[in-house]
Amino acid sequence: MIPNLNIVPFVSVDHMMKLVLKIGVERFLSDLAAYIEEDFRRWPVFDKTPRVASHSADGVIELMPTSDNRNYGFKYVNGHPKNTREGRQTVTAFGVLSDVATGYPVLMTEMTILTALRTAATSAVAAKALAPRGASCMAIIGNGAQSEFQALAFKALLGIRELRLYDIDPDATAKCARNLAGLGFAITTCHSAQEAVEGAHIITTVTADKQYATILTDNMVGAGVHINAVGGDCPGKTELHRDILLRSDIFVEYPPQTRIEGEIQQLPADYPVTELWQVLTGAAVGRRDARQITLFDSVGFATEDFSALRYVRDQLQGTGLYQELDMLADPDEPRDLFGMLLRAASPPGAVAA
Numbered sequence: 561m562i563p564n565l566n567i568v569p570f571v572s573v574d575h576m577m578k579l580v581l582k583i584g585v586e587r588f589l590s591d592l593a594a595y596i597e598e599d600f601r602r603w604p605v606f607d608k609t610p611r612v613a614s615h616s617a618d619g620v621i622e623l624m625p626t627s628d629n630r631n632y633g634f635k636y637v638n639g640h641p642k643n644t645r646e647g648r649q650t651v652t653a654f655g656v657l658s659d660v661a662t663g664y665p666v667l668m669t670e671m672t673i674l675t676a677l678r679t680a681a682t683s684a685v686a687a688k689a690l691a692p693r694g695a696s697c698m699a700i701i702g703n704g705a706q707s708e709f710q711a712l713a714f715k716a717l718l719g720i721r722e723l724r725l726y727d728i729d730p731d732a733t734a735k736c737a738r739n740l741a742g743l744g745f746a747i748t749t750c751h752s753a754q755e756a757v758e759g760a761h762i763i764t765t766v767t768a769d770k771q772y773a774t775i776l777t778d779n780m781v782g783a784g785v786h787i788n789a790v791g792g793d794c795p796g797k798t799e800l801h802r803d804i805l806l807r808s809d810i811f812v813e814y815p816p817q818t819r820i821e822g823e824i825q826q827l828p829a830d831y832p833v834t835e836l837w838q839v840l841t842g843a844a845v846g847r848r849d850a851r852q853i854t855l856f857d858s859v860g861f862a863t864e865d866f867s868a869l870r871y872v873r874d875q876l877q878g879t880g881l882y883q884e885l886d887m888l889a890d891p892d893e894p895r896d897l898f899g900m901l902l903r904a905a906s907p908p909g910a911v912a913a
């Protein structure tokens with residue numbers, strides 16, 4: 561894509577915002593969802609491992625690698641719920657895509673915005689397969705950084721037009737409603753999670769807390785609803801009461817990771833779950849009937865970031881929306897790395913002192 565193989569294109573936050581706005585947020589989400597779905601459909605080709613997590617008292621830092629044998633990708637991502645109180649993001653990320661044949665990186669990019677887009681697109685891909693037919697109203701509980709992206713992905717992919725918003729912090733709800741105003745939604749701001757779920761066909765929980773929280777209790781979830789549980793994504797960090805899990809059919813990305821990090825950490829290790837890729841390929845059934853409660857126990861898996869990296873790489877050409885990073889050494893003779901260093905100290909034509 562980029563002619564000089566020794567230059568790595570780098571997409572900054574500023575360039576990512578320009579790229580998203582140039583393409584259009586909803587089109588970006590729809591096109592990205594197609595890449596994510598395509599990669600879920602070819603699930604067996606990927607190298608898969610639960611992400612490598614380093615936990616601390618305040619948060620987690622994780623590395624998320626995968627490869628399809630042609631490209632290799634990884635994301636660095638953190639999760640620090642207390643950060644917003646200090647003016648920082650809960651989640652920040654960056655990632656790299658490489659060429660497996662040479663091992664050379666072909667893209668480095670910010671992934672904070674890209675994570676919000678890919679998480680929302682993945683949620684919508686799952687909901688397209690699992691949500692009740694004709695769903696038009698979604699509750700969003702947790703109105704922080706991810707929330708507007710969730711709303712727009714569900715509008716673009718499922719036609720959601722009605723939103724019911726709730727956050728323990730009313731300022732977050734006001735921010736979310738303000739940002740989504742004029743974008744084609746009828747928005748109701750609510751004073752409790754109970755009020756938010758009333759009449760909703762889809763319930764998205766996307767809160768941040770470093771504990772076993774109970775955002776939804778069993779009595780709040782009626783028959784036929786689809787739950788998109790996004791915020792419970794670490795050991796000891798869940799959002800749903802266990803009884804909801806027992807009444808739901810549970811769909812996950814990669815069971816070895818979700819059993820550590822997802823809502824199902826509350827259940828025995830052999831509790832039956834269905835892998836999303838199997839639903840998307842038709843190997844497993846998604847929604848069976850109108851009364852079934854479906855739960856997408858989302859934690860975020862490396863292939864989704866890989867799809868996002870592929871998508872961004874494919875959009876960059878001709879946009880100029882990247883910087884050229886000089887991060888690969890390129891001596892004239894590949895084995896003369898030290899010679900290159902010496903020549904940098906005394907470039908040709910320099911007069912020795």
Ligand SMILES: NC(=O)c1ccc[n+]([C@@H]2O[C@H](COP(=O)([O-])OP(=O)(O)OC[C@H]3O[C@@H](n4cnc5c(N)ncnc54)[C@H](O)[C@@H]3O)[C@@H](O)[C@H]2O)c1
Nearest residue numbers: 650679702704705706727728732766767768791858859860
């Ligand atoms: N599954 C995935 O792939 C994925 C990807 C990205 C982020 N996440 C997770 O999603 C969550 C939200 O991320 P964010 O970037 O939007 O965080 P954020 O800190 O920007 O927003 C979280 C919001 O949740 C609200 N909240 C906390 N407890 C609540 C409660 N009990 N009831 C209602 N609202 C509550 C907070 O007030 C805040 O507004 C985090 O836990 C993050 O780790 C998951």
